[in-house]
Amino acid sequence: xxxxxxxxxxxxxxxxxxxxxKTLFTSIxxxxxxxxxxxxxxxxxxxxxTVNIAIVDLxxxxxxxxxxxxxxxxxxxxxxxxxxxxxxGYNVTIAENxxxxxxxxIDLAVIVPEGFTVNASSLNSTAKIIVLRKAGVQAAARxxxxxxxxxxxxxxxxxxxxxxxLSRLLNTTIKPEALRKPVSAYTRxxxxxxxxxxxxxxxxxxxxxxxxxxFSFVVTPAASFVIDGIIGERERKTIELLLAAPVSPQxxxxxxxxxxxxLGLITALADIAGLLVYMASFSLxxxxxxxxxxxxxxxxxxxxxxxxxxxxxxSIALPFITRTRGIRSASNIVGIVTIVALxxxxxxxxxxxxxxxxxxxxxxxxxxxxxxxxxxxAYILGYTLRSxxxxxxxxxxxxxxxxxxxxxxxxxxxxxxxx
Amino acid sequence: xxxxxxxxxxxxxxxxxxxxxxxxxxxxxxxxxxxGLIGPNGAGKTTTLRMIATLLKPTRGSIFVNGVDVxxxxxxxxxxxxxxxxxxxxxxxxxxxxxxxxxxxxxxxENVEETVRFGAKLSGLGDDLERRAGEYSKGMKRRLLLxxxxxxxxxxxxxxxxxxxxxxxxxxxxxxxxxxxxxxxxSSVVLSSHNMLEVEYLCDRIAFIHNGRIIxxxxxxxxxxxxxxxxxxxxxxxxxxxxxxxx
Ligand SMILES: Nc1ncnc2c1ncn2[C@@H]1O[C@H](COP(=O)(O)OP(=O)(O)OP(=O)(O)O)[C@@H](O)[C@H]1O
Ligand SMILES: [Mg+2]
Numbered sequence: 131x132x133x134x135x136x137x138x139x140x141x142x143x144x145x146x147x148x149x150x151x152k153t154l155f156t157s158i159x160x161x162x163x164x165x166x167x168x169x170x171x172x173x174x175x176x177x178x179x180t181v182n183i184a185i186v187d188l189x190x191x192x193x194x195x196x197x198x199x200x201x202x203x204x205x206x207x208x209x210x211x212x213x214x215x216x217x218x219g220y221n222v223t224i225a226e227n228x229x230x231x232x233x234x235x236i237d238l239a240v241i242v243p244e245g246f247t248v249n250a251s252s253l254n255s256t257a258k259i260i261v262l263r264k265a266g267v268q269a270a271a272r273x274x275x276x277x278x279x280x281x282x283x284x285x286x287x288x289x290x291x292x293x294x295x296l297s298r299l300l301n302t303t304i305k306p307e308a309l310r311k312p313v314s315a316y317t318r319x320x321x322x323x324x325x326x327x328x329x330x331x332x333x334x335x336x337x338x339x340x341x342x343x344x345f346s347f348v349v350t351p352a353a354s355f356v357i358d359g360i361i362g363e364r365e366r367k368t369i370e371l372l373l374a375a376p377v378s379p380q381x382x383x384x385x386x387x388x389x390x391x392x393l394g395l396i397t398a399l400a401d402i403a404g405l406l407v408y409m410a411s412f413s414l415x416x417x418x419x420x421x422x423x424x425x426x427x428x429x430x431x432x433x434x435x436x437x438x439x440x441x442x443x444x445s446i447a448l449p450f451i452t453r454t455r456g457i458r459s460a461s462n463i464v465g466i467v468t469i470v471a472l473x474x475x476x477x478x479x480x481x482x483x484x485x486x487x488x489x490x491x492x493x494x495x496x497x498x499x500x501x502x503x504x505x506x507x508a509y510i511l512g513y514t515l516r517s518x519x520x521x522x523x524x525x526x527x528x529x530x531x532x533x534x535x536x537x538x539x540x541x542x543x544x545x546x547x548x549x
Numbered sequence: 550x551x552x553x554x555x556x557x558x559x560x561x562x563x564x565x566x567x568x569x570x571x572x573x574x575x576x577x578x579x580x581x582x583x584x585g586l587i588g589p590n591g592a593g594k595t596t597t598l599r600m601i602a603t604l605l606k607p608t609r610g611s612i613f614v615n616g617v618d619v620x621x622x623x624x625x626x627x628x629x630x631x632x633x634x635x636x637x638x639x640x641x642x643x644x645x646x647x648x649x650x651x652x653x654x655x656x657x658x659e660n661v662e663e664t665v666r667f668g669a670k671l672s673g674l675g676d677d678l679e680r681r682a683g684e685y686s687k688g689m690k691r692r693l694l695l696x697x698x699x700x701x702x703x704x705x706x707x708x709x710x711x712x713x714x715x716x717x718x719x720x721x722x723x724x725x726x727x728x729x730x731x732x733x734x735x736s737s738v739v740l741s742s743h744n745m746l747e748v749e750y751l752c753d754r755i756a757f758i759h760n761g762r763i764i765x766x767x768x769x770x771x772x773x774x775x776x777x778x779x780x781x782x783x784x785x786x787x788x789x790x791x792x793x794x795x796x
Contacts, residue, residue, distance in 0.1 A: 138654040142643070149642040367638035371694065374602050374634070375655045376627035542605050546564065 135377045139385030143359065147393060157351035157393055161344075162400040166407040179269040182221045183277075184230040184239045185211060193247040198295035200288075202247040207284065211240065214280045220273055231262050237270040238263050240277060250288055286310075322512040333423045337409055338510045339479050341432050342503055344401045345439050346475040349468050352394030352440045353447060357460045359386040360451055364544065373541050380536045383452075387444055387532065394440035395433065402429055428509060434521060435505045442498045442528035443471055448535040452544050474499035484508055498527045552580040554705050554737040555601065560610030562596050562761075570596045572761035573610070578705070578737050578754075583727070585752035586741040587785060593761040594741035595635050598709045601739065602632035615704050628656070631703035635710050635741075637694050641683025645674050645693050648682060652697045668700030671726060688719030695723060699730050706730075708740040712747060724750055745781040755781075757788045764792050 147153065189204035212222045223230075231239045241260040250257035259281055263270050290306045297304040321327045360383070363369035373379060406424060413420040450463040474497065483491065483500060484507045494500040501524040509517035555578040562571040571593040578584040586594045599605040601612055603623035612619040615629040639648060649668040653661045669678055672692045677685070682693060691711070699706060711727065712720040724747060731738055742748050748755055749769055756766035765772060765788045769781065776784040 134657060135655060138651065141654075142640070142647075142651045145647065146640060146642050366641075367634070367636045368640055370604065370634035371632070371637050371697070373604060374627060374630070374632040375652070376624050376657070377655065378624060541603075545599070545604055 133381075135381055136385055136388075139377070139382060140389060143385055143389035144392070147355070147389060153351070153355065153393075157397045158400045161347055161397055162404045164404065166404055166411065170411070180221055181237050181267075181269045181273045182223070182235055183215055183273060184223050184225045184233075184236045186225045186228050186230060186239060186241045188227070188244050189242050189246040191247045193251055195251040195253075197299075198251070198253070198292055200251050200291050200295060202251045202288070204242050204247050207242060207246075210284070211277070211280060215273075215276065218273075218276050220276070228262075236264075237267045238273050238277075251292075253292065328419075330419055330423050333409070333413070334425065334428075335510055337405065337423055338428060338506050340405055341402070341428070342475055342478040342506050344398070344405065344432075345436060345499075345502055346468075346472045347401055348394045348397045348436050349440055349443045349471050351397050352390045353444055353464045353468055354461070355390040355393050356386055356444045356447070357451055357457060357464060359390065360544065361454070361457050361460050365457065370545060373544065379539050379541045379544065383448065383536055383539050384532075387441065387448070390444055391437055391440045395437050398433055398436035398440075402432060428506070431505055431509055431517065431521070435502050435524065438521070438524045438528045439471070439499065439502045442524070442531055443467060445528060445532040445535040449538040452539055453547055455547055470497075471499050474503060478503035478507070482507060484511060484513070495523075498524055498531075501527070553577050554580050554582075554615055555584075555739060556611075556613040557597075557601065558611045558613075560597070560600055560607040560612060562593070562600060562605060563608045570761055571600070571607075574758065574761070574763055575610075576756055576763065576766060578739050580704075580737055581731065581735045582753045583731055583738040583740065583751050585748045585755040586739065586758050587743075587745075587748055587755055587781075588741070588758035589789070592758045594758055595709055596761075597758070598632070598707050598739070598741060599634075601705075602630055602707050603627055604632075629704040631698035631701060631706040633694055633698045633706070633708045633711060635713070639682035639685065639690050639693060641681065643682060644680060645672065645678035645682050645685070645689075648693060648697060649678070649700065653700065656701050658701060664700050667702075668696040671699055671730065672696035673722070673726070686719075688715050688722065691715060691719065691723055692726065695726060699726075702734050702736060704736055706736060706738045706740075708738060710741055710743065712742070712744065720744075720747070727751060745785065749781055757785060759789055759792060764788050 185208050187204050187208045192201065192203035192205070194201040208224065212224070215222050223236075225239070228239065228241055230236055239262040241262065243258065243260060246257045246259070248257075249255045261274055261277055263274050289310055293304050293306040293309055319327060319329065319332060321331070360369070363372070372382060409423055410420050413423055447464045447467045450467075451460045454460040454463060483494070483503050486494070491500075501520040504520040505517050505524065508514075508520060555576075557574060557576050559573050559575050560571060561569070561573055563569050574593070574597055576584070586597065588594050596605065600607045601614070601619065603619050603626055607620060614626050617626040617629065619626045639645075643651070646665070646669070649665045649672075650661070653664040653668065658664050672678070672695070674689060674693060674696075677689060682690060685693065695708070695711065698708070706727075708727070712723050715723065727738060727740075728751060730736070738751075740751070752769060754766065754768050755772060756763045757772075758764070765775070767775070772784050773779070773781065776787045778784050778787065
């Protein structure tokens with residue numbers, strides 16, 4: 131298929147692309163830096179968020195349970211809560227009463243109610259600490275989780291003290307855990323075929339999921355490139371001279387599609403590079419091995435899948451692109467095709483397509499994007515052969531669609547669909 | 550014997566089944582001849598030239614270039630045709646030289662180097678060929694485009710308003726380029742124009758086209774004599790008035 135004409139046409143397209151720094155910048159540098167940037171910015175900003183917590187002590191009591199010989203003081207609870215929360219970087223103020231929650235600057239109020247010390251130290255009642263959390267404050271949810279874990283810690287200490295006191299009274303040995311939580315569950319991650327896996331597999335799967343999401347970033351620049359290559363050439367008045375050359379319009383269009391796919395592939399590689407930087411910082415932060423998360427074969431599969439995914443997308447869009455009046459209407463139509471792709475890739479981020487029942491999955495096989503997702507998901511779950519099979523289906527589908535689409539290309543339509 | 554490089558036989562073009570733009574145009578262009586199509590805006594010149602250039606399919610009628618049926622075998626016919634569209638422009642990011650190289654290679658010419666050298670000479674752009682064409686003036690762009698079309702020495706060059714939008718000096722340079730090319734290569738040209746001076750200077754024979762029909766044709770001298778006028782402009786106006794003026 132790569133004839134001399136095709137080589138010449140590709141040479142011109144790629145030379146033009148190479149000199150189009152704006153397009154190159156947006157399709158390479160942006161994906162390369164945006165993913166790590168999103169990660170780093172997110173982390174940095176999360177650190178910067180201030181959360182104002184008010185603690186209200188309505189109990190103001192120090193109570194001793196004489197039977198168990200346990201003394202609890204609400205002041206001690208408040209002081210320790212404050213100390214821990216401040217250590218986590220929260221702003222803590224001590225308030226007199228619960229009206230403090232009316233202050234909009236307060237994101238979260240912790241209320242130690244009346245009777246807390248009595249209830250907490252008793253053997254036949256429990257004590258509650260009330261957390262008032264303002265709706266819609268993202269960081270308050272994080273603070274809430276911290277408060278819960280501090281309170282759990284207190285609760286466990288009090289429980290230990292109670293059980294030890296009982297054990298003394300009964301004069302038998304009691305392991306606090308045996309009384310408090312005699313039954314619990316424990317999970318260990320294994321592979322699809324029950325094999326031992328390292329904990330890194332979890333991160334590797336996450337990496338794969340983000341890769342699937344990444345397909346949606348690469349189809350858009352490629353599609354814009356095709357639109358610009360066909361309608362842009364028409365608007366810039368260069369296409370008529372080109373179409374008059376003794377090459378078929380199909381060859382001209384194919385060269386543009388291949389150039390667009392190459393651009394898409396470069397975008398995909400930039401995307402992967404960005405993701406790798408992100409994962410590297412991630413693995414550093416978590417202390418997990420980078421090489422165990424990143425799998426070269428997976429990256430190779432991603433690149434091949436990206437290539438055919440782009441090809442299939444622009445092939446589907448092609449008959450519409452050659453028939454519309456201007457760049458804007460072409461972009462709208464291509465937008466519809468790419469939105470379908472985006473829906474698939476976004477759902478592929480959290481749905482395991484491979485786990486869908488046959489009667490749901492089979493009709494989805496008609497959509498090429500299903501195969502794009504399954505290539506990655508099957509591979510990650512250890513079905514390597516099936517992964518290759520999906521690549522094959524995707525490749526055949528994209529070539530067939532490309533062939534059919536290029537049949538619809540017509541010199542007269544390209545020239546006369548003018549605004 | 551005069552060889553006929555172009556034969557146009559009763560061609561029609563109806564756009565989208567509605568606009569009847571060309572209604573039975575016939576003419577012939579001999580080897581080494583410059584033929585001019587003259588007509589008001591919307592007369593059907595561009596439509597006719599695009600059909601000859603194989604870019605539009607005639608609704609009816611036939612066209613032969615160098616004996617090749619343009620409708621049946623467009624890709625083969627294109628090898629004998631050089632077509633400069635009415636509103637052609639350059640690739641702004643490619644240099645003039647890269648344009649020459651691109652089109653020489655695209656036409657699958659055996660001696661690309663020689664063709665490019667000839668194109669460079671034709672264009673008269675000299676060192677400017679190394680600059681990006683986006684930086685060229687209108688006149689320079691037109692000379693480059695014309696060189697792209699003519700460097701392969703096509704048997705038939707189709708030039709749709711080759712000097713429109715150019716200033717006097719730039720127009721003269723383009724006209725000289727066309728004239729010199731024809732006298733050196735013996736190729737044929739069919740061109741359209743609104744400029745009677747240009748037509749008188751360049752064309753051996755002309756046809757007046759109006760509302761999709763040829764209303765008169767002949768050599769420049771013949772036509773002037775027929776209407777008993779001194780210049781083509783007056784002949785053109787008389788011809789149009791005779792068929793009932795402009796709609
Ligand atoms: N794509 C098209 N669809 C429908 N009608 C068209 C189309 N292109 C041209 N026409 C119509 O065909 C007729 C002939 O147009 P054409 O462009 O051939 O004229 P022209 O002689 O080249 O005019 P000009 O001197 O303005 O370039 C006009 O009435 C025009 O409106
Ligand atoms: Mg015209």
